[in-house]
Amino acid sequence: MMNATEETIDWLTIRRGAAPLLVSLPHTGTTLPDAVAARLLSRSRALKDTDWWIDRLYDFAAALDATIVHTAISRTVIDVNRDPSGASLYPGQATTGLCPTTTFDGDPLYHAGQEPDQAEIERRRDAYFAPYHAALASEIARLRGSHERIVVYDCHSIRSEVPRLFEGTLPNFNIGTNDGRSAAPELTALAEAICDASGFSRVTNGRFKGGWITRSLGDPAGGVHAIQMELACRGYMDELAGDEPAPYDADRAAPMRAVLVELLTALKDWAGR
Numbered sequence: 282m283m284n285a286t287e288e289t290i291d292w293l294t295i296r297r298g299a300a301p302l303l304v305s306l307p308h309t310g311t312t313l314p315d316a317v318a319a320r321l322l323s324r325s326r327a328l329k330d331t332d333w334w335i336d337r338l339y340d341f342a343a344a345l346d347a348t349i350v351h352t353a354i355s356r357t358v359i360d361v362n363r364d365p366s367g368a369s370l371y372p373g374q375a376t377t378g379l380c381p382t383t384t385f386d387g388d389p390l391y392h393a394g395q396e397p398d399q400a401e402i403e404r405r406r407d408a409y410f411a412p413y414h415a416a417l418a419s420e421i422a423r424l425r426g427s428h429e430r431i432v433v434y435d436c437h438s439i440r441s442e443v444p445r446l447f448e449g450t451l452p453n454f455n456i457g458t459n460d461g462r463s464a465a466p467e468l469t470a471l472a473e474a475i476c477d478a479s480g481f482s483r484v485t486n487g488r489f490k491g492g493w494i495t496r497s498l499g500d501p502a503g504g505v506h507a508i509q510m511e512l513a514c515r516g517y518m519d520e521l522a523g524d525e526p527a528p529y530d531a532d533r534a535a536p537m538r539a540v541l542v543e544l545l546t547a548l549k550d551w552a553g554r
């Protein structure tokens with residue numbers, strides 16, 4: 282029997298489940314506070330790199346009694362999957378920052394001269410980054426209180442082709458474990474086997490090795506196994522044509538969703554063994 286509680290504080294939603302599985306949804310938010318929106322070149326461009334429909338795709342996680350942490354704030358305002366110091370995830374390579382000023386494609390987000398300054402970055406960090414990570418930390422501590430080990434599963438998606446970030450077409454499943462540091466090899470192998478058996482393509486620690494959430498929270502020796510899943514969008518939706526996404530289509534997403542149900546069930550069972 283599930284006794285989950287759900288708390289929504291304005292933009293932050295926390296579903297507290299009992300299973301040894303924490304699902305993080307850092308990039309599905311589309312909220313742009315007025316003070317930010319007024320300085321952006323266009324709303325559709327500002328939302329172009331949203332992990333479209335990922336919250337809908339993974340809405341079965343509640344039925345697994347997972348804990349689910351979700352921010353409604355757009356990554357364009359502040360990216361909770363970046364180093365809060367502002368350091369790049371991939372020094373020397375193209376990426377986007379803590380308070381990005383361009384899209385993944387390198388197109389500017391703000392009217393010239395309207396980009397956030399350091400004081401505003403700090404305000405956004407206090408307002409949105411810190412509470413998201415405080416929620417992750419306190420839910421991890423709560424779950425570790427009743428489970429010897431838990432899995433933190435950080436959900437993402439991206440267009441299959443973004444020439445500024447990577448060459449060619451991304452595999453369907455892109456597993457990131459910070460080059461093996463954020464999760465036990467056995468868990469990674471389990472995830473890989475399920476992805477590979479699905480017939481969708483897969484790579485581990487390829488172009489996407491895990492962002493700040495995976496890197497900062499993964500602590501296999503401490504019983505916290507973090508895995509980032511970057512889905513290429515074409516696996517569950519029609520790719521963006523222009524800046525606007527196709528609406529969520531449950532039938533289109535069904536084959537990918539079936540694999541994800543199997544995957545998250547297996548990760549949860551592994552943690553609870």
Ligand SMILES: N=CN[C@@H](CCC(=O)O)C(=O)O
Nearest residue numbers: 362437438439489490491492
């Ligand atoms: N869709 C989002 N992708 C992640 C990738 C992080 C990584 O580089 O591994 C992000 O930008 O945060």
